[in-house]
Amino acid sequence: MTVVDLEKGAPRDLPQDGPQGDPQDTPARASADAAVAVAALPDVPRRIGGVTRSGVLSVWGAAASGLCVTVLLFGELAPFSGALGFFVTAYLSFLGIYAVLTGLEEDGQAVRDRVMTVVLWTAGGLMFAALTMVVGFTAWRGREALPHANFFTQDMQAAGPLDPLSHGGIAHAMLGTLIMITIALAITVPLGLACAVYLNQIPGRFSRFVRTIVEAMTALPSIVAGLMVYAVWILNLGMQKSGLAAGFAISVMMLPIVIRAADVVLRLVPGTLTEASEALGAPRWRTVWHVVLPTARSGLATAVILGTARGIGETSPVLLTAGFTAALNGNPTSGPMISLPLAVFNFVKSPEPTMIARGFGAAAVLMALVLVLFVIARVIGGRGPGHQNKRQARGAARASRRDVTRFAELHAPGLELFETGAAEADARPERPEGGAGHDATSHGAPAAEDGEGLPQGPGAADGGPAPQGPSAPDNETRTGGAGGNSDPATGDAH
Numbered sequence: 001m002t003v004v005d006l007e008k009g010a011p012r013d014l015p016q017d018g019p020q021g022d023p024q025d026t027p028a029r030a031s032a033d034a035a036v037a038v039a040a041l042p043d044v045p046r047r048i049g050g051v052t053r054s055g056v057l058s059v060w061g062a063a064a065s066g067l068c069v070t071v072l073l074f075g076e077l078a079p080f081s082g083a084l085g086f087f088v089t090a091y092l093s094f095l096g097i098y099a100v101l102t103g104l105e106e107d108g109q110a111v112r113d114r115v116m117t118v119v120l121w122t123a124g125g126l127m128f129a130a131l132t133m134v135v136g137f138t139a140w141r142g143r144e145a146l147p148h149a150n151f152f153t154q155d156m157q158a159a160g161p162l163d164p165l166s167h168g169g170i171a172h173a174m175l176g177t178l179i180m181i182t183i184a185l186a187i188t189v190p191l192g193l194a195c196a197v198y199l200n201q202i203p204g205r206f207s208r209f210v211r212t213i214v215e216a217m218t219a220l221p222s223i224v225a226g227l228m229v230y231a232v233w234i235l236n237l238g239m240q241k242s243g244l245a246a247g248f249a250i251s252v253m254m255l256p257i258v259i260r261a262a263d264v265v266l267r268l269v270p271g272t273l274t275e276a277s278e279a280l281g282a283p284r285w286r287t288v289w290h291v292v293l294p295t296a297r298s299g300l301a302t303a304v305i306l307g308t309a310r311g312i313g314e315t316s317p318v319l320l321t322a323g324f325t326a327a328l329n330g331n332p333t334s335g336p337m338i339s340l341p342l343a344v345f346n347f348v349k350s351p352e353p354t355m356i357a358r359g360f361g362a363a364a365v366l367m368a369l370v371l372v373l374f375v376i377a378r379v380i381g382g383r384g385p386g387h388q389n390k391r392q393a394r395g396a397a398r399a400s401r402r403d404v405t406r407f408a409e410l411h412a413p414g415l416e417l418f419e420t421g422a423a424e425a426d427a428r429p430e431r432p433e434g435g436a437g438h439d440a441t442s443h444g445a446p447a448a449e450d451g452e453g454l455p456q457g458p459g460a461a462d463g464g465p466a467p468q469g470p471s472a473p474d475n476e477t478r479t480g481g482a483g484g485n486s487d488p489a490t491g492d493a494h
Helices: 025-040 053-077 083-103 108-141 171-201 205-218 222-236 243-267 271-279 284-295 297-312 316-321 340-348 353-381 390-427 435-442 458-462
Strands: 002-004 011-013
Touching: 053 083, 083 108, 108 353, 171 205, 171 243, 171 284, 171 297, 171 340, 171 353, 205 243, 222 243, 222 316, 243 297, 243 316, 271 284, 284 297, 297 353, 316 340, 340 353
Parallel strands: none
Antiparallel strands: 002 011
């Protein structure tokens, strides 16, 4: 039988074991030929990433076709109108045409993969464009106020709406925001991380109840938190409006965010790490402190940043609990205090262009402050588990060298003592069998210089030396097994 060799492209004859023309061997021989042909096919893996020429042509061709179809629909065939509908129709047409073009070359799985890749790239591009527009628009509108140095060093106590930008600033709002967020972090970080550890390490009926309450508090309106602190702290306890009360209100808003994000991060810690720590005998608190928290340090820093970003932008709780002031106040326990979001709100609602410029400048400073806090949290959190920077790698190398030196110092004296003792035992002369050695040891006196006072046999336990040579004859004095002398006549020990 002749088949085509797929690797070399030349026909070849297969050996025929059965008799010629046997119809029963035809199916078996055909299956064997098919198996040989399939085995000869090259194993080429499908490429799932990267940019190819056909993929680029398919994207641009689908985009052009979708645009043409949308123009035809909106201009000639259908009574459609509106910019939003035009872009949505064009994008949907682009996806459909791109799926058809990809299906001409790939299978269904590859088509779905390519289409979802385009959808994800589109979503990422839209999010990046929105973020760039917000940051750029805010910085552009605040460009008139940001170059002035007094904008960062003065307050608005001696400046009015009609004053130029060279008078007044947002120093009081910047200081108020830092004080409030510091108080909120001092309350939220230990409570939030402790609650997340409790939910993760101590499962049970009460932990499920706490998790439900935390998830419900995530959607709590900020005005409710401000009203609660205002009713308890100011009305019932009789305290005045201050930055401390605002810090309490902000911490109420931050706490559920930190707890929920930290709980999700702690769930990602491999269970084998905690099992290994507990198998070595470590208690639960030591396992959490030395294994779980260091492993999830980077994620916990992200959880704190998410809560900070939520609390630092609150306006209504600050207005209810801290009031409003145009003067600089550094005491969080007394007197009204203002934050950057509240200052932005008051500046922007003014009809004066200078006040609007101050408002956008204060918003730009607020975004820069959030960015600085995020960088600080990234530095504190470090990299993920298993990843070290250069400083950490150098510290680990130094610790390893110290451990090697310490182990060498611990083992070296023991080895030298062992070797010295073995050498002295080999060089020690044999103990004489006479009664002198027995008399010296039986009275508790120090051993002879040549004997070193070391027991050599079972008899040494009672003070008698062990025999070192052949056993003595019956008519001579010999050493008993119990350390005493035996009678030469009877052999009984005295």
